[in-house]
Amino acid sequence: MAQAGQIHHKELGQQPMKPSLALFAEPVLALARRSFWLSLWLLWAPMVIYMAWLNRGHDLVLIQLALLVVAVIGLGVINGETAVVFYQHWRPSAAHQRGWLQRWLPWLASPRLPAPPRPQGGMSRSTDLGVTAQGPFVSVVVVAYLPNEQEIIEETLLHWLTQVEVPMAGWELILAYNTPSPLPVEARLRQLARQHPALVLLPVAQSRSKAANLNAALSQVKGEMTCIFDADHHPSPDCLRRAWEWLAPGHYDGVQGRNIIRNAGDNWLTHLVAVEFESIYGVSHYGRSLLADTALFGGSNGYWRTAAIRDLGFYPNRLTEDIDATVRGILRGYRLVHDPAIVTTELAPTSLRGLWLQRQRWSQGWLEVAWIYMDRVGRSPHLDPVQKTYWLLMLLFSQCFYPLVWQVVPMLLSIHFSISNRDLNFENLNMVMMGLLTLSVILQVALAMRLRPTHSAYSRRHGVLYCALSPVYFWFKVLVGMVALYNHLCGSRVWHVTARTQSPPADLGLGLTASPKPCSVKSR
16 A cells, blocks of 8 residues: 555655655644634633623623522432432332322323233243243344444344344344445355344345434334344343333333443443443433433334334434434323333443544434424423423433533633632532532442442442543533534534444353354254
């Protein structure tokens, strides 16, 4: 390649670029220009405005009050979710009860008629596992972009085909994938499909998104329950049975399970994300479901009535098609529940750049959904006041939280550099609220670590590391949110694929050992 580049330069009568001149290459200059405008918009412009305002003898009390309100709401939500999960941990007999706020405050709950019960089929497991449970014919959809996931897709499919309980009524495992060009792994996948009749390969021509792959699969699924998974997910053996237990009575239309990180031992970043996921899926999402009887579909480890998810479909032009489908679902009266006992493992980004791009898309996707649906959520007849308040807070958080909290940085700088007297009350109050929020996060992480899988790849030591880095990580996420807002306002909508690579096998003590390398196995 280097020789070819030199020949090309000589043919054009040019000298190869010296390494010292690479600093001025166009990609570097483009990044520098982008960084300049970002820093101007995010930091220097608001700081100058605040300094000018303070130098005129005014104060920043309105923004300070807004920050105080946000901090108080955050404290209430975080500690409420932590407290209810802590209480539930000591009351396992009430594991299926949801909507505690509606029961405690009945005047805030709107009466709703339950959906009619659905017929139940039978579910069994292969003889070597020896477990039986009830369930219908099930469709499992695994979505993949093969150039990115060709190293892990066989491992994932073998996990499904050899580790997961099979419904007595039957099932189908659909791999809905797209690829810009033929790949060698496709031949091995066809061989695997010949060995396992339940495996259905669905290449989606012209697809450029996960949503398009899902829509293609939904047009041909046969099951009464449809389960959606990303290509890196390895679910627990009893996931289908547990999910159907929620859907069978007819009260819910979708179930979201708990995602934990399988490659937590790769580096310090994956350890950080693993602890964060324990707090999110093990405490926050679960606490929301307990308190308000509502949940969201996280894009994978989701189980739906086929009629419901087929009715909703997925919009390919959304950055977060899962959140978009969730909000459209609740606006149509569909009900979702979160169950942390339905476990799957997934892969976390192993680089800071990968994490940044993933979270930037999530943040911008939430912002996009909030912009479109917030007004409709506020007027929806299908949400009671508790659920409506919760969803409005989540959508407002995605729109207003990051821009508002970020103002702390230019405000403190403007107070420090302005000629007016320093507002020590605001600085002290800010420190107190940040301390309380940090303490709340520590308590939530402590509970998450207490409830983590016994043989997980991360320990309480990593929980301590997360707590120590939580202030820095918090501002990292705030900065990501601000850049996402900047991109949204500029009309930039780029989907960066999260890189997927194989990780060393890890035993998580849940029957979730990583599958071996693909090999020839007998069909069940």
